[in-house]
Amino acid sequence: MSKEKIVINPEFWDIIPQDYRDLVDHATYGKTDRGWKDVGSSTELIAEHSLCAGCPESIAFRHIMASIPAPEDTVMVGSTGCTSLVFPMVAVQNIHSLFGNQNAIATGLKRALAYRFPNQTKDVIVLAGDGATVDIGLDMTLQSWFRQEKFTTICFDNELYANTGGQESGLMQKGFVAKMAPQGKKFEKVRLPEIARESGCAYVAVLTTSKPSLVERVVKQAVLIAREIGPTYLQIYTPCILEIGKQSMEGLQEMRDSESAGERFKFREFITPEAQAFIDDMNAKKKADKLAASANN
Amino acid sequence: MGTHENPNTPHIGTANKKGQMITAPEEIFFNAPRTQAFLTGSEVIKEAVKRSSVDFSVAYPITPQSEASSLVGELYADGYVGDYMRGESEFAVMGQCAGAAFGGARVFTTTAGPGTLRAFENFPMWAGARLPIQVVFTVRGVNSPLTIQPDTLEIAFMLETGMLLWHAEDAQDLFDFMMKGYIVAELPEVHLPIGVICDGFFVTHTKDVVSMTPEDMALPHYNPYANPTPVMDMETAPIRHMRDPFIMKSNYISYMTHASWQLEVKAAMERSRKMTRKLLNGLIEVENPDAEILLVSSGTAVSQSREAIRLFRDKGVKVGLVKIKTIRPFPKEEIREATKNAKYIFVPEFNVAGWMAREIASVVERNERVIAGPHVAGGMTMPPEVIVEEVERTIARMNKK
Ligand SMILES: Cc1ncc(C[n+]2csc(CCOP(=O)(O)OP(=O)(O)O)c2C)c(N)n1
Ligand code: SF4
Ligand SMILES: [Mg+2]
Numbered sequence: 001m002s003k004e005k006i007v008i009n010p011e012f013w014d015i016i017p018q019d020y021r022d023l024v025d026h027a028t029y030g031k032t033d034r035g036w037k038d039v040g041s042s043t044e045l046i047a048e049h050s051l052c053a054g055c056p057e058s059i060a061f062r063h064i065m066a067s068i069p070a071p072e073d074t075v076m077v078g079s080t081g082c083t084s085l086v087f088p089m090v091a092v093q094n095i096h097s098l099f100g101n102q103n104a105i106a107t108g109l110k111r112a113l114a115y116r117f118p119n120q121t122k123d124v125i126v127l128a129g130d131g132a133t134v135d136i137g138l139d140m141t142l143q144s145w146f147r148q149e150k151f152t153t154i155c156f157d158n159e160l161y162a163n164t165g166g167q168e169s170g171l172m173q174k175g176f177v178a179k180m181a182p183q184g185k186k187f188e189k190v191r192l193p194e195i196a197r198e199s200g201c202a203y204v205a206v207l208t209t210s211k212p213s214l215v216e217r218v219v220k221q222a223v224l225i226a227r228e229i230g231p232t233y234l235q236i237y238t239p240c241i242l243e244i245g246k247q248s249m250e251g252l253q254e255m256r257d258s259e260s261a262g263e264r265f266k267f268r269e270f271i272t273p274e275a276q277a278f279i280d281d282m283n284a285k286k287k288a289d290k291l292a293a294s295a296n297n
Numbered sequence: 298m299g300t301h302e303n304p305n306t307p308h309i310g311t312a313n314k315k316g317q318m319i320t321a322p323e324e325i326f327f328n329a330p331r332t333q334a335f336l337t338g339s340e341v342i343k344e345a346v347k348r349s350s351v352d353f354s355v356a357y358p359i360t361p362q363s364e365a366s367s368l369v370g371e372l373y374a375d376g377y378v379g380d381y382m383r384g385e386s387e388f389a390v391m392g393q394c395a396g397a398a399f400g401g402a403r404v405f406t407t408t409a410g411p412g413t414l415r416a417f418e419n420f421p422m423w424a425g426a427r428l429p430i431q432v433v434f435t436v437r438g439v440n441s442p443l444t445i446q447p448d449t450l451e452i453a454f455m456l457e458t459g460m461l462l463w464h465a466e467d468a469q470d471l472f473d474f475m476m477k478g479y480i481v482a483e484l485p486e487v488h489l490p491i492g493v494i495c496d497g498f499f500v501t502h503t504k505d506v507v508s509m510t511p512e513d514m515a516l517p518h519y520n521p522y523a524n525p526t527p528v529m530d531m532e533t534a535p536i537r538h539m540r541d542p543f544i545m546k547s548n549y550i551s552y553m554t555h556a557s558w559q560l561e562v563k564a565a566m567e568r569s570r571k572m573t574r575k576l577l578n579g580l581i582e583v584e585n586p587d588a589e590i591l592l593v594s595s596g597t598a599v600s601q602s603r604e605a606i607r608l609f610r611d612k613g614v615k616v617g618l619v620k621i622k623t624i625r626p627f628p629k630e631e632i633r634e635a636t637k638n639a640k641y642i643f644v645p646e647f648n649v650a651g652w653m654a655r656e657i658a659s660v661v662e663r664n665e666r667v668i669a670g671p672h673v674a675g676g677m678t679m680p681p682e683v684i685v686e687e688v689e690r691t692i693a694r695m696n697k698k
Pocket of ligand 3: 129130131156157158159160161162169
């Protein structure tokens with residue numbers, strides 16, 4: 001979609017909500033170098049949210065929205081959970097339908113868009129909680145990877161069911177005492193990143209949202225690889241400060257602590273040789289373009 | 298909008314890539330020459346899909362629809378269906394269908410019995426999201442121990458999902474209902490999912506003569522922008538829905554929003570009546586409404602009732618018939634009118650619950666006239682003699698009192 005489609009009849013300008021005016025004025029549609037640095041200056045894709053104050057999910061949302069390569073042609077798929085409280089305020093079209101079916105929805109959506117727009121690129125991005133991705137929706141998560149469906153799956157891993165009040169989830173750490181795990185969780189945190197790799201994902205990354213530049217790099221990479229090569233998976237630690245008893249200012253430190261050496265969210269990524277070649281090629285082209293541009297100046 | 302120059306969606310008067318002429322629905326349904334073919338119900342499903350410009354179909358095996366859904370795969374391989382895949386479970390299948398419909402595709406799928414119940418959470422979601430997906434339910438038993446036999450019990454579960462539900466009596470209905478179903482379901486003022494129901498085995502696995510529309514004519518493509526909700530393709534402004542998601546709010550505005558949307562789904566279903574009456578030539582079919590005894594039902598039970606009426610005629614007893622074509626919307630007015638003079642309203646059904654009798658009893662006056670039965674279940678057939686016997690026995694018993 002081009003920006004022309006979102007212009008407002010001047011007659012109506014004064015009655016249009018501010019966030020829509022922001023979209024018209026500031027939308028970074030078509031801007032190839034958009035990224036995390038735009039977070040502060042442009043709020044057209046996400047401004048407010050109704051999560052708990054200081055919830056890292058809200059920060060992750062902002063970083064991701066700033067980093068997706070082509071918001072003007074991106075449709076997102078969510079699931080029930082804390083993330084579904086943000087999506088109504090996100091200005092790319094997005095689907096909430098049921099809890100756990102997000103990768104099935106994305107499968108049909110991506111195929112429909114590919115069929116209806118044979119000459120246009122439409123990106124599909126799933127963004128759902130760990131309960132949705134790993135527990136109730138696991139079969140659909142995996143099957144979409146087995147089938148090599150070309151979209152990105154992002155899991156907001158807060159290691160529990162936040163929206164229903166902090167129950168045990170498959171991505172919860174072993175031993176953690178939670179609702180429905182009164183004696184502590186009895187099995188290990190499910191190794192979904194490794195399972196993703198074995199299930200055919202072309203790119204997998206595990207991170208927190210503490211470093212926006214890193215979020216930008218992996219999100220761009222994940223979406224572009226999904227567009228051209230095959231499924232990609234990002235698992236981002238977004239601690240539920242409410243349920244682990246932290247204050248609203250403590251989310252960042254919690255993420256930093258969890259990504260130090262030997263910790264469970266130490267940054268790691270996996271990329272297939274084919275996907276790596278594609279990224280190298282893309283970066284080489286970008287460099288050549290830059291060189292050519294500066295030579296022309 | 299992407300669809301305009303798209304070779305995948307040609308306009309009326311031009312041919313699609315298979316050489317089928319895209320033709321106005323009324324022209325196809327009412328004016329185009331028909332030819333007779335001798336086909337199974339499964340083959341009929343294939344033929345109807347072939348003429349319906351379907352963009353996307355998802356398949357999953359379950360008897361008695363497995364043959365039909367793999368025949369749709371053949372259509373895809375031949376280039377008649379845009380995209381096609383096998384899902385991993387009926388719950389996933391219906392999600393895949395929803396995703397494609399959210400993305401603006403015309404969608405087709407089939408399931409039956411346990412598949413219907415496995416998928417269940419999706420159906421009210423489809424209706425609420427206003428996705429005009431078509432499912433053919435080739436109904437079968439859902440009881441334990443495991444059964445694959447014909448049984449219409451699963452329809453009872455579907456009644457309040459917000460889906461249009463049309464029940465085919467035979468292969469001819471199945472063919473017509475499928476094509477006409479898309480036209481009604483996709484009306485902007487309706488825009489609801491539709492279940493076209495046929496009785497497993499009795500219709501899917503038997504051969505019948507069907508009068509077919511021309512093979513080289515296909516329905517116009519779905520226009521996703523004639524839609525009460527935005528298409529999820531980023532071709533229209535991506536409005537923010539709201540600042541405070543309703544789910545978080547326990548206040549009047551939140552309650553009111555949910556309540557009014559449910560009422561709107563109901564209203565959309567009501568609005569489907571007008572076009573459905575036109576295309577199906579009424580929501581019910583009536584024979585001999587002046588008879589004292591009426592047989593009222595849907596699906597294969599109607600065919601069996603027709604036979605029973607013939608047996609009665611040989612005995613000199615006049616018995617009338619009401620065939621219900623649309624279970625949702627339910628033809629209340631029509632049924633009330635058609636049954637107003639009857640003394641006995643018998644409702645033969647292929648299930649143990651007698652849900653159709655309850656539906657009818659809920660709309661007719663003096664509903665002590667409604668007699669649930671005969672019932673058969675578990676895959677039993679309903680020979681016309683059984684209907685005759687049951688009617689005679691019941692009336693004799695009632696007269697004794
Ligand atoms: C079919 C179904 N089962 C259960 C629920 C209840 N439910 C809603 S949100 C949720 C937990 C979500 O957890 P997660 O996916 O980890 O997201 P989070 O809220 O932690 O971000 C559950 C269990 C539901 N909505 N639907
Ligand atoms: S409950 Fe937890 S995950 Fe949900 S918004 Fe609050 S802090 Fe964030
Ligand atoms: Mg969670």
